[in-house]
Amino acid sequence: MPEQTPHVDETAAPGLDTALADLAGSGTLLVALDFDGTLAPFADDPGQVGALPGSWAAVLTLQRAARTEVVLVSGRPLDSLARVSHAPDDMSLVGSHGVEWRVDGHDEAALTDDERARVARIGAALDAVGERFPGVVIEHKPAGHGVHTRRVSAEVAAQANAAASQAAHDADPQVLERGGKDIVEFAVRHVTKGDAIARLRELRRADSVLFAGDDVTDEDAFRVLGAGDVGVKVGPGDTVAGYRVADPAALTDVLKQLARLRATR
Template identity: 80%
Template sequence: MPEPTTDQAVVDQVLETLAARPRLLVALDFDGTLAPFADDPSEVGALPGSWAAVLTLQRAKDTEVVLVSGRPLDSLAAVTHAPAEMALVGSHGVEWRVDGHDEAALTEDEQSRVARIGTALDEVGARFPGVVIEHKPAGHGVHTRRVSAEVAAEANAAASAAAHDADPDVLERGGKDILEFAVRHVTKGDAIARLRDLHGADAVFFAGDDVTDEDAFRVLRDGDVGVKVGEGDTLAGYRVDDPAALTDVLKRLARLRAVR
């Protein structure tokens, strides 16, 4: 896997080319990308410079901005305070707030599966103080940020066994200090592909930091730009060190797009 580019001059040139495309989709992860991580997910906030750039891009001609997150849709809306006209995609692509319309409904069978898995994971959480079980509309997350690596490994193993015993078809995926279990096999890559078609985008800019964001990087095409935030193997073509470094990239793109 080739190492993504970090050369600022190269990034600047790529952004100039991208900003000149007729219709641009700017899709962004939130936690770890626009916002630093926090022990309490409800206290997370986007970096002011990044958010200002996002709002500038939102106002730019022929530009669609979408936040694509693993968070439940209501949680994403609450922590971002995103304007009503900004599209949001939650739960890795299961929940949508696009063009002012919500889309999330699970079937009765899926709802039963979610409840069954949640009960099993709650029992696991009770055995590991400091491990937090987050209940989402289409699944659940096991958060281990507050415990040691040893406890996290033990809790994740127990959670995996319990979830698969409760529902053999559950989708399991790992992230940064979180193990997630979902009943609908949808990824951020599916969301990006659908958003591209929905908006007729000629090019896509996507930035993300987590393992689940690799699904989105995987569907990018020639002429698109993918930015990995932080360390780790990635399919993205470009890398920045942290959310603060991404702020500069977003500001640059916003300035270029605003004056095209």
């Protein structure tokens, strides 16, 4: 029986089939992907997530295709991203929204002494908030901290987020606050995924870019995409992306289709 060709649901993402075909024919292609909520469904324990098998198989196929590079671009710390993704050593990773890099000779993670001191002050203030709200998890990252509220009610989450915001800004008036799905993050470097995508495009001299992401922080990346690029929003929520799919499982079909087209060009 002949193998069936993956097909994107045009009802959910009209025109995406054509956009992927055009993208597959480009010269140098950068495929940049968020991880949590995009390649991997969410889990209460962030350490226990994993990419959907079909999506990961397509990612590895794309990674092997000529003139194609896959980069995972995540809000996770770099070591956490490497651990949960099981990415091969030759796959580029960008963590902490663009602060940390594992990209061919462009590794970056070091903070200044002043930045490290700021991170420590903010972390201590947020730890005190976490003690007041059982179920709220404070995640410490190299350039900031995340306040996770997935395990608590909406009412408790709102209270905890307000308290965390007050505490973080009292500890460091210059802190960058950004919200996401069941998380509010407080960082000392004003770097976005949009900055990361723009820099990756330049480093790799990419002719076209595919970026897929699900969260508010991914909108920065969608905004830097240009003509000939493809942005895919995963799940609900306002977006400037050109296309949308329902969930990570639906993105699997998108990645399979692009991998097939790119591998046979």
